[in-house]
Amino acid sequence: MRAEVAEALPVEQGFDVTLSELAQLSGLDENELRELVDYGVFERLDSSAPTWRFGAQYVVLARKASRLQHDFELDAHSVAVLLGFVERIDALQREVVDLRAQVSTIRR
Amino acid sequence: MKYKDYYATLGVDRNASEDDIKKAYRKLARKYHPDVSKEANAEEKFKEMAEAYETLKDPEKRAAYDQLGRHSSGQEFQPPPGWAPQFGDGPSGFEDIDLADLLAGLAGGRRRGAGPRGNVPIPGSDYETAVTVGFDQAFHGGEIELDLQVVEHDANGFARRVPKNVKVRIPPGVTDGQKLRVPGKGGKGINGGRDGDLYLDIAVREHPLYRVSGRDVYIDLSLAPWEAVLGTEVEMPTPAGKVKLKVAPGTRAGHKLRLAGRGLAQRNEKPGDLYAIVQILVPTVVSDEERALYKKLAEASSFEPRAHFTVEERP
Numbered sequence: 001m002r003a004e005v006a007e008a009l010p011v012e013q014g015f016d017v018t019l020s021e022l023a024q025l026s027g028l029d030e031n032e033l034r035e036l037v038d039y040g041v042f043e044r045l046d047s048s049a050p051t052w053r054f055g056a057q058y059v060v061l062a063r064k065a066s067r068l069q070h071d072f073e074l075d076a077h078s079v080a081v082l083l084g085f086v087e088r089i090d091a092l093q094r095e096v097v098d099l100r101a102q103v104s105t106i107r108r
Numbered sequence: 109m110k111y112k113d114y115y116a117t118l119g120v121d122r123n124a125s126e127d128d129i130k131k132a133y134r135k136l137a138r139k140y141h142p143d144v145s146k147e148a149n150a151e152e153k154f155k156e157m158a159e160a161y162e163t164l165k166d167p168e169k170r171a172a173y174d175q176l177g178r179h180s181s182g183q184e185f186q187p188p189p190g191w192a193p194q195f196g197d198g199p200s201g202f203e204d205i206d207l208a209d210l211l212a213g214l215a216g217g218r219r220r221g222a223g224p225r226g227n228v229p230i231p232g233s234d235y236e237t238a239v240t241v242g243f244d245q246a247f248h249g250g251e252i253e254l255d256l257q258v259v260e261h262d263a264n265g266f267a268r269r270v271p272k273n274v275k276v277r278i279p280p281g282v283t284d285g286q287k288l289r290v291p292g293k294g295g296k297g298i299n300g301g302r303d304g305d306l307y308l309d310i311a312v313r314e315h316p317l318y319r320v321s322g323r324d325v326y327i328d329l330s331l332a333p334w335e336a337v338l339g340t341e342v343e344m345p346t347p348a349g350k351v352k353l354k355v356a357p358g359t360r361a362g363h364k365l366r367l368a369g370r371g372l373a374q375r376n377e378k379p380g381d382l383y384a385i386v387q388i389l390v391p392t393v394v395s396d397e398e399r400a401l402y403k404k405l406a407e408a409s410s411f412e413p414r415a416h417f418t419v420e421e422r423p
């Protein structure tokens with residue numbers, strides 16, 4: 001019998017999450033998440049809605065925040081600062097990779 | 109059960125203070141944490157040191173660990189008699205139990221007594237794993253098979269690491285660094301709790317011909333000088349198959365010839381483009397006849413390749 005093949009989906013697709021779901025999926029508690037929202041790490045889908053909802057792309061970021069907080073024993077503000085640097089380095093590395101792709105590798 | 113020397117992992121003495129252990133861990137974490145480090149095998153090394161720190165930072169777990177005595181790392185051993193019962197209902201055997209899971213049971217045992225577990229739904233854990241795929245697989249999508257080691261709890265609530273095989277279909281157009289989610293393929297939920305998800309960190313192997321920038325794909329297209337001057341038609345490989353490409357007369361080195369929609373294409377998204385970057389190669393060895401023709405061309409041509417040298421700086 002052929003084993004079931006599960007579909008892998010881009011994390012951005014398919015769902016958005018409430019504050020409590022984001023807490024459950026990331027391992028952070030809701031107060032820590034609220035604090036990270038205050039520091040601008042996460043943006044709510046609709047800041048005027050009574051229920052806080054977030055795009056699914058924040059699940060990965062929240063999991064990273066949770067790892068940094070736990071593994072480096074940081075408070076929420078330190079996590080926000082560190083995440084800012086990590087994301088900036090990631091963006092610069094992507095830019096380097098993109099620029100390298102556009103440069104010929106043929107040695108003349 | 110295999111012994112792990114947690115003190116050696118953190119590089120501290122067996123009588124190190126809590127402060128020494130914390131300092132050693134923090135120093136190593138700064139170097140090897142996979143979210144901030146680009147060291148080779150950072151993730152694997154960090155897992156080892158985090159496991160060591162989880163035990164040694166907790167006085168109760170550290171005392172239990174110390175009772176196991178001294179062994180070499182990787183050596184098979186049995187905990188001393190009476191060691192397991194202090195953690196509640198001890199597991200029936202130690203053969204396939206990981207030392208970290210057993211020590212983690214200490215905290216689990218404490219929690220078990222403290223809160224309601226009974227029939228409360230507990231969601232399964234989410235797992236995250238790195239997956240490297242080839243360029244062709246990233247472009248076209250395809251099935252991959254993952255062999256994971258996951259933690260499952262037995263009837264007594266003790267954790268055991270068990271192998272788990274998962275077949276996953278990767279969608280077409282994935283890019284290096286992209287995260288994918290496989291719903292329901294994480295840990296099993298308990299008491300009706302939802303199953304966890306599996307997260308994949310995608311890395312795409314380099315391809316000898318193609319380079320990726322976002323969803324665009326780049327390839328070098330080398331031309332002979334006369335092809336660039338006179339124009340030509342070349343057969344060129346693309347990830348979706350060969351194409352005939354017209355090169356206009358007077359094409360310069362560095363020109364990017366764009367083939368719209370032939371880059372990476374993700375479902376429901378506009379596909380990227382394929383760019384052929386023109387390079388003009390000159391022969392390093394020429395025959396007497398070719399040399400004569402080049403000389404004739406040099407005499408006949410009024411082309412000035414260094415005209416830009418004459419441009420002066422603005423005042």
